[in-house]
Amino acid sequence: METFLWTALVCFFSGICCFENLCKRNTTVLELSSTYAGHGVTLAYDGNLALKEWYCSHTDPNRPKAWLQVDLGQPYSISNVKIYYRTEDSWKQYRFRQFYLDVSEFPATTSNTSHRTRCYTDNTTDQYLPPNIIDMPCQQTARYVIVETTYDAPEDDPVAGAMLEICEIEVYGCETGKYGVDCRPCRGCQSCDIKSGLCG
Secondary structure, eight states: OHHHHHHHHHHHHHSOOOOEEGGGSTTOEEEESOOOTTOOGGGGSSSOOOOSGGGSOOOOSSOSOEEEEEEEEEEEEEEEEEEEEOOBTTBOOGGGTTOEEEEESSOTTTOOGGGSEEEEEOOOOTTSOOOSEEEEEEEEEEEEEEEEEOOOOGGGTTSOSOOOOEEEEEEEEEETTEETTTTEEOSSSSSBOTTTOOBO
16 A cells, blocks of 8 residues: 555656556565575665666576566566666676566466466577666566576676576566556456556
8 A cells, every 4th residue: 555655646746657666565575596696686676776796686607597586476467577687887788688578377486488478588699789778568467577598698608507687677567457557446347458447
């Protein structure tokens, strides 16, 4: 309730409206596939948008797959997912190439991509870099939001493996049965389009 009131007040007084950041709910749990040198998952939802190494979560090298999972605790209506990825001085976000964003009713530890719904795939090739701040539409109803990669960046040689260095992740949406930036109840149905409110 407090989060809803805060969102409504910000929207009213600033004219800037957005869905609730579900990562900030007390029932939301984030998890990394592994943790490198103390760069734990709490760094990915502490509200600090700094993009330097010490402010970012980081998975271990030498793994075939890396993921960050947001467990919302129950299914929510998701609008979009925003990621802030590490970049600083000469250190570029090459490890972020070819990541993908999935949602699922099953956690990353027990699901593979065939059990999930794909919201976004990065197709950046070796000579280019993906954006380090990216806001991806993902209008789905799901409990788990999974950012995953199997990409082994050639710039890392001789270090191998897929890695993620996510500084902040924000999952925006509403409780199921609600829509709009102020998350008001659907009209005449139990679930509806999160933006328009139209019954499906």
